[in-house]
Amino acid sequence: MFYNNLIHNNKFFSLIENYYKKDKIPHSILLYGKKGIGKQGHAIELASSLNCTNRSNYLSCGRCHSCIQLKSMQHPNIHFIIPFPRKKILSKKDQPEKALSTKDIDELIKIKKAKIIDPYSDFNLQNANTILINSIRFLKKELYNTSIEKGWKIILIFEAEKLCIPGPESANSLLKILEEPPAKTIFILVTNEYNKILKTIKSRCQNFYFNKLSFQKIRTHLDSKMINDNDLKLLNKIFDGDFNLIKKNLKKINDFNKKINKLFEYILNCNSTSQNHIYFDKLNIDKLNWFDYMKLFIIVLRDLQILKSSSTIKNLHLKKNIETYNKILKRYPNAVWSNCISSIEKTNIIIKQNVYFPLALKTLSIEIKNNLLNQTQKSFI
Ligand SMILES: [Zn+2]
Structure with missing residues (x-):
């Protein structure tokens, strides 16, 4: 060998x-x-x-x-x-x-x-x-x-x-x-x-x-002292099974988890009437970490979509966040999760085309808010 x-x-x-x-x-x-x-x-x-x-x-x-x-x-x-x-x-x-x-x-x-x-x-x-x-x-x-x-x-x-x-x-x-x-x-x-x-x-x-590569194969090649199952599943999802990137990012797992918590905070505050809470400003997103953030955001939104439609945690990517997920679903009973995902995907495309970054962020945050509350009127603009 x-x-x-x-x-x-x-x-x-x-x-x-x-x-x-x-x-x-x-x-x-x-x-x-x-x-x-x-x-x-x-x-x-x-x-x-x-x-x-x-x-x-x-x-x-x-x-x-x-x-x-x-x-x-x-x-x-x-x-x-x-x-x-x-x-x-x-x-x-x-x-x-x-x-x-x-x-x-x-x-x-x-x-x-x-x-x-x-x-x-x-x-x-x-x-x-x-x-x-x-x-x-x-x-x-x-x-x-x-x-x-x-x-x-x-x-x-x-x-x-x-x-x-x-x-x-x-x-x-x-x-x-x-x-x-x-x-x-x-x-x-x-x-x-x-x-x-x-x-x-x-x-x-x-x-x-x-x-x-199956998750099981990846798991057996990385020591569990290095990374636990939940965190490895997250990296596997973020990097779509790219073992090179998974290994390179093992040390960044805490950073990814922090980002997810910030996203939860952001989502939970989207129904706030204060304008300060609806934009991405608080997340400190810049163009460099945008795509990392959005990958995580889509993973979270897909989980919410799965949980809402099936009420089962079996297929969730981030099972450990079930409590927060339930809290979010309770807060936004009419949210259209698939539209939130489409808005992000659309924004990713226009950001790659070098559109004015702050404007793209603002537009996306309004769309997310509207989709969470399932309202069509463009509030705050
Ligand atoms: Zn030989």
């Missing part, structure tokens, strides 16, 4: 097992699914397994020469292709690395080291929005001009959807290689945005979908 901290996707590993059993390994594989669930980690695990000289069943040993080479990111047969920033214009013959500044190169070394330790760590450079055509050109050269060493040549292409940005040049160039793949070569493409991958590339690959 290359990683001891990867939450295994059992279906993926049985697929690998099958490859070995049948001695039939596809030339190209496309791994897709949500962000932060370990697709890149599984791709690296497969790469290490294919070249491991001391493999047990389908898992690499993590200790042989090949595994050690990969651990130092120095494996001559395992290549990583990721998006690069387009800061410099390259000529046809330029190596792709020429596009990188000294800072980018330092960053690249850092993210490679991090990836070897943590399969969920981010593996991208700042402002890198495209897989450069030069990366594919050099790959071609490397694949066709160099003699095959022992083992498999493995090309890992991360954020593969960026093969098509800004145009399909890199994707088409890769497609030509995929159509006539060199012997003993495997391409493993990974993407969070399957719909942006060219159909022609999809059809050349074995496509494998990664399911979201």
Whole structure:
């Protein structure tokens, strides 16, 4: 096993097992699914397994020469292709690395080291929005001009959807290689945005979908001393199962809980006649923490919607807040919770479009108040 901290996707590993059993390994594989669930980690695990000289069943040993080479990111047969920033214009013959500044190169070394330790760590450079055509050109050269060493040549292409940005040049160039793949070569493409991958590339690959991680799997990989069940459920909900973000935000859980309490206070005061209470001013929301706040707000509103329609706590996301929820439902018996959610979603869109922030906040707070009290007149304006 290359990683001891990867939450295994059992279906993926049985697929690998099958490859070995049948001695039939596809030339190209496309791994897709949500962000932060370990697709890149599984791709690296497969790469290490294919070249491991001391493999047990389908898992690499993590200790042989090949595994050690990969651990130092120095494996001559395992290549990583990721998006690069387009800061410099390259000529046809330029190596792709020429596009990188000294800072980018330092960053690249850092993210490679991090990836070897943590399969969920981010593996991208700042402002890198495209897989450069030069990366594919050099790959071609490397694949066709160099003699095959022992083992498999493995090309890992991360954020593969960026093969098509800004145009399909890199994707088409890769497609030509995929159509006539060199012997003993495997391409493993990974993407969070399957719909942006060219159909022609999809059809050349074995496509494998990664399911979201179950809460139970996430739970077993994080010590309960680190975070309790309720708090972990909250983080899981906020970050939609992105294990990388969940881990990164473990220490912020108190902050999220404080924000929720402030939201409760805000909601409970919405029926106040004092104008001061109806706006978001008291929450100290700024543009930076807006989306965090609104994610929490939507979670709370969905819970209220569930509780109102079914009176059962089984499906609530934040069960521990049941008392406050009941208090809110009692205070706003006619509230239209779904409209509150739509108002927030609409506001999120206009804030992304850079509308005047205080105005968006004020409008939203009026809409929320109206929906809580189920009144149509625009009060306080
Ligand atoms: Zn090994």
